[in-house]
Amino acid sequence: MDGSTLTYYLPGSTAPARSIPLPSPCHALAPAPEKAGFLLGGPTGLWEVSSAYRLKALDTTPVLQLISHTSFVLAQRDLVTTRALSPQSPYLPLEILSLPGPLHTCWVEGSTAAAGTFRYGDTLYNFTYQSPARLFDVDTIRPAPFVQKATSPYLTVRWGTEYIGALTLSPQGILTPPGIRSVQAFAADFLGGYLYYVRADTLWERNLHTGAETFRAAPFRPTQLKVVGVYTQGRARITSR
16 A cells, blocks of 8 residues: 555565555555455545445544454554544444553554553653453553564464464564564564564565565565455465555
8 A cells, every 4th residue: 555555465476466546545554353354544534445345434533553453443543642443334433542642553462452652751651452441551650661562363273374472572673582683663474474574674574483584575664564364364465554
């Protein structure tokens, strides 16, 4: 997605399979919870793209970032404000968070929880969201131990490729595991067992089971990296913003 076009790629291919022109600029992308398709966010609001490639306008509130799971959608409205939305269309607002400083990162912690970091003064701190209680909690006491976390949704290995651990990126740019330094951004395909990370403006793919690495693209300068689960089995499709 380049802001004006949503482009689809088949796994393993660098040639576009299909492109959809967007009616207004969009800069945020997330899977639609519990259904095929995507949510798109931008300065003009929130959109839904169906599996049949049809767009539907949902809301006119600006969206800077989006994350979604089975029980919630979080949509960043401005630098310090995030809205928790219901996971079904029309994605009604449930709770609003006003941070004491600009939001930095945000991620899914589990099927009912999310977390993120914000900058307050010269320090990064954490906040969390619990969807069953519709509750945000802001911590301005303890500095954030990491700026991004990705946790596998799988508890056991069924297909033989799943990675069931968690990955964290420290404020110093250390990705653990496997302990790679100077990482700018990362995302994981937990079903396929692959890690994607950017280091020195270069995109790498790493097999989380064998440690084998493959060069993917350069220069590659994302502000955020995502692997979006739009598959039933096999490898994920990778997107970036």
